[in-house]
Amino acid sequence: MKGKRIFKKQGLLMQVFLLCVWPMFxxxxxxxxxxxxxxxxxxxxxxxxxxxxxxxxxxxxxxxxxxxxxxxxxxxxxxxxxxxxxxxxxxxxxxxxxxxxxxxxTYQLKEVIVRPTLNILNEVVDVDLAMTPVKSSQEILRKVPGLFIGQHAGGGKAEQMFLRGFDLDHGTDISINVDGMPVNMVSHAHGQGYADLHFLIPESIKSVDFGKGPYYAEKGNFNTAGYVDFETKTILNKNVAEIQLGSFGLKRGLGMFNVLNTSNDKAYIASEIITSEGYFESPQDFERINLFGKYNHLFSSSSRLTIAANHFQSTWNASGQIPERAVASGLIGRFGSIDDTEGGTTSRTSINLGFSKAFENDIALKLAAFTSNYQFQLFSNFTFFLNDPVNGDQIKQEENRFVSGLNLNLSKTIYLEDKSLTVTTGTGLRNDRIKDNELSRTLNRNTTLQNIQLGNVSERNAYAFLSGKFKWNRWLVNLGLRLDRFTFEYSDFLQNSPTNEKTGDVLFTPKFNMAYTPNNRIQFYLKSGVGFHSNDTRTILQNTDQKLPKSYGADIGIIWKPIEGLLFNAALWTLHSDQEFVYVGDEGIVEPNGKSARYGVDLGLRSQINEHVFLYADVTYSHARSLEAEEGMDYIPLAPGFTLSGGLQLSKMKNFSGGLTYRYLGNRPANEDFSITANGYFVTDMSLNYAVNNNISLIFGIENMFNAKWKEAQFVTNSRLAGEERSVEEIHFTPGTPFSVRTGLRYVF
Incomplete structure (x- = not known):
């Protein structure tokens, strides 16, 4: 018995010992x-x-x-x-x-790890943004590799955009959002998908999320060539006050201040004021003001509430697009104008609410609600005296819009040993009510000569999507399906008796993506999917077959990081569209041009030599053709072929930081048979900051430092000048910024 008791004690001691040391082995x-x-x-x-x-x-x-x-x-x-x-x-x-x-x-390229995910290049762009901060809202979009922009209405109008062989106009084939709030305007007075980002203060941006192609289930209307999402900062590390002065009467003031900073509550306000006379012979009288505020509250249950509000308004004059023959003959100078009464006013007031919660059982909830009131008035003259030899061809485009919407996303992650499955489902609604959507012929902005279009537009988009991401070892497989329902309604005020026409459509768009990441240095991926862009409500009611034309795309690519400070990416892609839309501004219609096909290659290189020196370059080639035109007449006007952009940046090299950036856009066809060429350009900018101390910095920058004579926007237009007997079809252009300098003083505290 005694021996048994000893054995039991030893067994008990052994169990206690194993319980203590077992986790160690x-x-x-x-x-x-x-x-x-x-x-x-x-x-x-x-x-x-x-x-x-x-x-x-x-x-x-x-x-x-x-x-x-x-x-x-x-x-x-x-x-x-x-x-x-x-x-x-x-x-x-x-x-x-x-x-x-x-x-x-601070953002560093060495922190970018190649792993089984579909958005590694987004992090690379965040490094670009951190190393080379943008100096204006116009430059924000240039952070997306291969995306080019051009201004052609005095700085107040949304930029013309180019990506993957698309002349995107002002946003027809690219989806743009800020903090979950859509920027694109459907059935806009000036162009379908019109996306004006000038309300966004550049210094308020925290990160840029982008994707090329129609491969993402959570992205809907206009996501054909790609999407760009911006997230604003949650908190300011320091308060900022800045003033800048520059060539051509440029004045810019910036203020960003924390107003609340506790453990659970953060809030800041920001404001930006810009005025400029512009580099044209006729003063631009450009004025813009931005006001922005953001509040964040952290609940004890790891949930977060965000409320953001902004107000933006802008006024400007413009010299418009001028014909080459007027400059060549000496009738006007390169920065002159035929009609200097162009220009406009616009404003936007928005409130955006966001709520997120992470539950204990690997469930995440995201909710966004937004509302916006938008005003727009634009005066243009594309053809001068072609249609009205007496009064001229000035037109007015105007609208008063109210937008509201709601987005809800719910995701759940399930772990199975070395596997995981993340299922995300979402639903949402967007409602646009546009009052007095107008296109009229006018004289000197004051007199309405004729109403071409006038009415109220109501457009609603309800959607739902389901996306699953399965990770197993080094593989990632993503399947998605999206459902969109649109309702289009138009009340025409120009009929003998006002009409109220209504139609709708439903669309399913599938997605399939996969990535193989054999190690943390390299990834191979395949992306594919179907996307779409909606047509203008007024055009749909004239031709109900052109509501929601689809696009079909695929990417195959590689991301390679051979060493810590070097990253290379390459992709081969193709995109086919069921319908190519061309906006005809002076007629107020979106004209269908048939099916199109594009393919190309994207190349990118990022190199961080050390913590102070950063190099980057992006090269793209695109081949774009219409599929329903005769051979030799199948070029797509203004579709970019070859582009190159990049730069050298210095960060905190003693007291200095700054760098050089460049962009090259090659020659493009300006018409369907390429008998007219839209000339390319190469432009170089420079920036330099000097830190006097921890609080004060001096700012210096040069745009177009080699004073290249470039054309920022170009269109083939049939126009007639005063005194001409016949019209002439040729390139009409807006000259790009000449050599200009800006200096400034920044104070952080």
Whole structure:
């Protein structure tokens, strides 16, 4: 009996010993949640077990699970734009949900890790943005590789955009959003998908999310060539006051100030005022004011409420697009005008509400609601005296719009050993009510000679989508399906008795994407999907077959990071459209031009030589053709073929920072048979900042430093000048910015 009691005691001691030391020898898992200091989950953060050379990534809820981890292992946690965290695994950290709070830090290319995800290049663009901050809202879109823009109405009108062989006009084939709020305007007075980003203060941008092609289930209308989403800052690290003076009467004032900064509540306000006379012979009298405020509240349950509001208004005069023959003959100078009464006014007041919550069972909820009141009035003269030899051909486009909408996304992640499945479902509604959508012939902005179109537009888009991302080892497979329903309604005031016409359509668009990432240096991916862009309501009611034409695209590409400070990307792509739309401004219609096909290649290179020197370059080639035109007449006017952009940036090199940027747009066909060429250009800009101390910086910049004579916008137009017996069809252009200088003073505190 005594021996048995001794044996039992020894057995009990052995059990206690094993319970104490077993975790030291038994492989287990390390799991937890990664958040920023405002309680927002950080997705795609990496957790590396440096002892065992294994790693994992956080999901949309900020949660992660790292298998085969033992006590004593050394872990590294990192995410782009955040300070690294080093963790030593202890008994307390294993098999419990460990909370990791990360603080913001400078963006570095070395923090970009190639991993099984579909948006690695977004992080690369965030590095670009951090290294080369934009100096104007016009430059924001240039951060997207291969995206070119051009202004042709005095600085107040939305820019013309080019991407992947598309002349996007002002947004017809690209979806643009800010903090979940759509920027594109459907059935706009000046052009379908009109996207004016001038309300966005450049210094308020935190990150840029973009994707090329129609491959994303959460993106709907206008997502054919791609999408661009901007996220504004949640909190200001420091207050900023800045003033700039420049050539041609440029004056810019900026103020960004924290007004609330507690552990659970953050709020700041920002304002921007710009005035300029412009570089044209006729003064531009450009004025713009932006007001922006954002409030964030963190609840104790790891949920977050965001409220943002902005007001923007702008007025300007414009010299318009001038014919080449007028300059060649000496009738006007390069910066002269035929009709200097062009120009306009616009304003936008918006309120945007966002709510997000991360639940304990790997469920994440995102809600966004927005409302906006928008005013627009534009005066243009494209043809001068072609239609009215006495009064001229000036037209007015005007509208008063109210937009409201709601987006709801819900995601759930399921873990199965070394596999994970993230299912995201979403639904939303957008409602546009446009009062007095007008196109009229006018004289000197004051007299209405004839109403061409006048009426109220009502357009609604309800949608739902389902997307699943399955990760297994080094593979990622993404399947998506989107459903959109549109309702179009138009009340025409110019009929003998006012009419109220209504129609609608429903569209399903599938998506399939996959990526193979054999290691953290290289990724191969395939993207495919169907997208669409809606047509103008007024045109749809004239031709109901052209409501929601589809586009079909595919990408095959590679992302390669051979060393820590070098990243290369390449993609072959193709995109077919069921309908090519051309906006005819002076007739107020969107003209269908039939099916089209495009294919091309995108190349990109990023190199961070050290923490001070950063190089980048993007090259694109596109081949665009109409499929329903005769051979030799199948060129798509203004479709870009070859583009090149890049730069050299210096960051915090002693007291200096700045760099050189360049962009090249090759010659393009200006008409269907390429008998007229839209000439390309090469433009170089320079910026230089000098930090006097920790609070004060001097700013200096040069636009078009080699004073290239370039044409920012070009169109083939049939016009007639005063005194001409016949009209002439030729290039009409807006000259690009000549050599100009800006200086400034920035104070941070």
């Amino acid at each position: 038994c492989q287990t898992s390390f799991s937890g949640k990664i958040m920023d200091d405002m309680g927002k989950p950080i997705s795609e953060a990496y957790v590396v077990n440096k002892t065992r050379k294994i790693f994992c990534y956080s999901n949309v809820s900020g949660k992660f699970k790292l298998e085969d981890t033992k006590i004593g292992d050394s872990l590294e946690v990192g995410a782009l734009g955040y300070k690294k965290e080093l963790i030593l695994v202890t008994n307390k950290t294993l098999n419990t949900d460990f909370l990791i709070v990360m603080s913001e830090d």
